Amino acid sequence: QVRLVESGGGLVQTGGSLRLSCVASGRPFRWLKLGWFRQPPGKEREFVAAIGWSGDSTDYADSVKGRFTNSRDNGKNTVFLQMNSLKPEDTAAYYCAAGPLAVPADPETYDYWGQGTQVTVSS
Secondary structure (H helix, E strand, O other), X not given: OOXXXXXXXXXXXXXXXXXXXXXXXXXXXXXXXXXXEEEOOOOOOEEEEEXXXXXXXXXXXXXXXXXXXXXXXXXOOEEEEEEOOOOHHHOEEEEEEEEOOOOXXXXXXXXXXXXXXXXXXXX
């Protein structure tokens, strides 16, 4: 079993930045692929970013490429999502997910999920 706890969400103005963190416990962190998903109000959950075991492999949704950066610190069991140039359409609940064999953009392949952290971008 893996427990994921996100933090770092909040209210920010358009063009601002936030850094989300997700701390994992319960299973060797380096064996987990990690992903970020978000669910805007009234919409379906969508893929944001994913990172492989070593951090060398990253994937991003087209909507966040060039603005968001996904990284991990295996020594601290933590994955980060640096979000820059935020837009109102980035407003959503953001979820961290993990799984040893996760396929980046496929939520069905992730075994563990955090409780989510809210990001609100004001215009």
